[in-house]
Amino acid sequence: QQQVKQSPQSLIVQKGGIPIINCAYENTAFDYFPWYQQFPGKGPALLIAIRPDVSEKKEGRFTISFNKSAKQFSLHIMDSQPGDSATYFCAAKGSGSRLTFGEGTQLTVNP
Amino acid sequence: DVKVTQSSRYLVKRTGEKVFLECVQDMDHENMFWYRQDPGLGLRLIYFSYDVKMKEKGDIPEGYSVSREKKERFSLILESASTNQTSMYLCASKTSGPYQETQYFGPGTRLLVL
Numbered sequence A: 001q002q003q004v005k006q007s008p009q010s011l012i013v014q015k016g017g018i019p020i021i022n023c024a025y026e027n028t029a030f031d032y033f034p035w036y037q038q039f040p041g042k043g044p045a046l047l048i049a050i051r052p053d054v055s056e057k058k059e060g061r062f063t064i065s066f067n068k069s070a071k072q073f074s075l076h077i078m079d080s081q082p083g084d085s086a087t088y089f090c091a092a093k094g095s096g097s098r099l100t101f102g103e104g105t106q107l108t109v110n111p
Numbered sequence B: 001d002v003k004v005t006q007s008s009r010y011l012v013k014r015t016g017e018k019v020f021l022e023c024v025q026d027m028d029h030e031n032m033f034w035y036r037q038d039p040g041l042g043l044r045l046i047y048f049s050y051d052v053k054m055k056e057k058g059d060i061p062e063g064y065s066v067s068r069e070k071k072e073r074f075s076l077i078l079e080s081a082s083t084n085q086t087s088m089y090l091c092a093s094k095t096s097g098p099y100q101e102t103q104y105f106g107p108g109t110r111l112l113v114l
Helices: none
Strands: A004-007 A010-014 A020-025 A033-038 A045-050 A056-059 A062-067 A072-077 A086-093 A099-101 A105-110 B004-006 B010-013 B019-025 B031-038 B042-049 B064-070 B073-078 B087-094 B109-113
Touching (some): A020 A086, A045 A072, A099 B042, B004 B087, B010 B019, B019 B031, B019 B087, B019 B109, B031 B064, B031 B073, B042 B064, B042 B073
Parallel strands (some): A010 A105
Antiparallel strands (some): A004 A020, A033 A086, A062 A072, A086 A099, B004 B019, B019 B073, B031 B087, B064 B073
């Protein structure tokens, strides 16, 4: 049973657009919410992360919005570039070191 | 930079074979993880280890076992490979300690079981 639901499965935008990827979770004990970025042929790498005591975190062109009451969080990519084309995974951490990942979103940014 | 290496990028095995996937990290991390990645299913945790000789089952441990004899090395074993174990296998490591949450992934091993 997937405890973190991610949508959409795939997303195509034009350069300069603002893709938004959404995730929803059920477990209120989750206390850390990272996003990982994966390029073809590579392992995932941490992109940005947030804890539930803040509603937004921005790092460069990447922003996480977090809605604790709705148990949802999302990734926004401002001024998207073709180099942002990758698969993005949201995740959530409960007690211990385990991460539960979403299903992944394949993002394509057309030039 | 943290480096996580996996012994093979591509592997082709036959049904019933015993398969070993090796993972090595060079940052003295206490925690190591094995995931499998399948389209539409994301990353699912198979096993993890928080110390040498310690292991815990993840969400999909059936058909797999692990070994961690040294801190830097974590092996995934498919005792008798089956076609439904065809997948991408990812290893990751993480240090312990408060607010040290980042997992560092290897490049993956794409396994095909015929």
